[in-house]
Amino acid sequence: MTLRFSKTLAGKGLLQRVGSVWRSGLTGLASLLLTVGCSATASPRLHWPVDPPPALGAEQTRLWVALAARLGSDAQAPPLVLRSARGPLHLQDALGRKLSAASITLRWQRRPLAQPILLERLEAGPFASFETAEAKAQQWRALGVAVTVAQPREWELWAPLGSPVPQGWSVRPHRVELKQVLEPVASRSGQEGLALEGPVRLEAPGGLRWQGGVYGGPFRLQRDAHGSWTLIEQVPLERYLDGVVPHEIGAGAPPPALAAQSVLARTWALRNQHRYRTDGYHLCASVQCQVYSDPALANGAVRAAIRSTALVLLTWQNQPIHAVYHATNGGVAASLDEAWDAQALPYLQVGLDVQPPALRLMPVGSAPLGLAGLLASRAYVGADHPRFRWTRELDRQQVAAALLRQGIRVGEVQRLQVLERGRSGRVLALAIEGSGGRGVLRLDAIRRTLRTIPSTLFELRQQAPGRWLLRGGGFGHGVGLSQAGAIELGRRGWTYQAILARYYPGTRLQSLERLAATDLSGDP
DSSP states (O other), X not given: OOOOOOTXXXXXXXHTTOTTOOOOOOOTHHHHHEEOSOOTTOXXXXXXXXXXXXXXXXXXXXXXEEEEEEETOSTTOOOEEEEESSSOEEEEOTXXXXXXXXXXXXXXXXXXXXXXXXXXXXXXEEESSHHHHHHHHHHHHTXXXXXXXXXXXXXXXXXXXXXXXXXXXXXXXXXXXXXXXXXXXXXXXXXXOEEOOSSEEEEOTTOEEETTEEEOOOEEEEEOTTSOEEEXXXXXXXXXXXXXXXXXXXXXXOHHHHHHHHHHHHHHHHHTTTTTGGGTSSEESSTTSOOOOOGGGOOHHHHHHHHHTTTEEEEETTEEOOOOEESBOTXXXXXXXXXXXXXXXXXXXXXXXXXXXXXXXXXXXXXOOOHHHHHTOOOBTTTTSTTSEEEEEEEHHHHHHHHHHTTOOOSSEEEEEEEEEOTTSOEEEEEEEETTEEEEEETHHHHHHSTTOSOSOXXXXXXXXXXXXXXXXXXXXXXXEEHHHXXXXXXXXXXXXXXXXHHSXXXXXXXXXXXXXXXXXXXX
């Protein structure tokens, strides 16, 4: 299920025979802006021209975080209202035109382009996560192809039309001509609107009110790879953590757990700064990245933890690690390749999170794992998490509806079967058989499709025809730090250094300044 592409187009040779049959993969904005066709004057591009954000490093530590993306992409998109927390907002577009007010309203309009823009590309996907998309991109890049990871709705790969394709892959061509451009029109009370030329700078000296919080900025409004717009905060890295740490692990966590989370959130941001490069910014503010929300929830303990670890990263071979973490591992940590279609990493190991806690996770080979026995026990670190153990019931209607959302049709669902498990006991492949066919969900696509399942660490039993019971443990992918485990270890008096060494063995703590000569851009 990881690759769900058209099976009619595979490789460069077949692409030469598709004639005039092209698929337009954009919706919403695109259906209003695009006319399929060809222009002799249009210069082919993969996507709407977008400048990449500046690379993060010791000299440049300001993250570009999207507070709101795909603005104006819907024909019925509501106005964007920007409000100051105190005093006026100051807006200036690329032509130097200025507007100041306590509240500024942005509406969206379309105007013809002086010259059409022709988009041509091969598309692969969708993928359940950025991690899997990036791993697949590396396989394609191995053929010398310039591959872009994008997220129009789900994660996809884009490559130049006519590129060689890895053996066994199926892809689809995409060719459209943009004849109109979307632009914001800014207005304040009692004044006529001003059509803005992007990018647009926005200063909020008293802070910007946004979704219940107040954000310091500065801010930027710019086009993305799809022709719609993004509201970006250009936030200093350390201030960014104010909006991440309390929302990821909770402001009431013990200080060592808060410090460990601070190091991981900082490391994750540096490692993943290329995640939305195609759209012109570094990171999003949702669960597709790290949750970045109201910074005011960063209490004194959170800020002290961030200060005590200022600019400290967790590294492997002088590079920021793949600093993944999750809510609770259910008693056993997973390896990276059990969660995503990616190569295993030596510091992300399978191990039992046993009581009493030792410095390292216990190798599964040193004790009989026995999934049933593991799920029947709570003798593990972090066992007080509400989803450390869980049960879920599924019926054939729920499963069929979940598959249909992913474009998979198997008819009336008749059987669910675990095909493969990893060393931690997690399900790696789940087959769904129906009256009209068979589908297989793999790795992160399992939880992405069956969204009521907290983790892939579960036993599966059929209760009755068309009804299944899942008994499981853990919440999240299970790789790296268990936040519930870190909280318990912090309460036991462990230092943040010891907590990180337990969940990421062999890694080192280093300051960002010490890595100043290292390329941290994350560019492929």
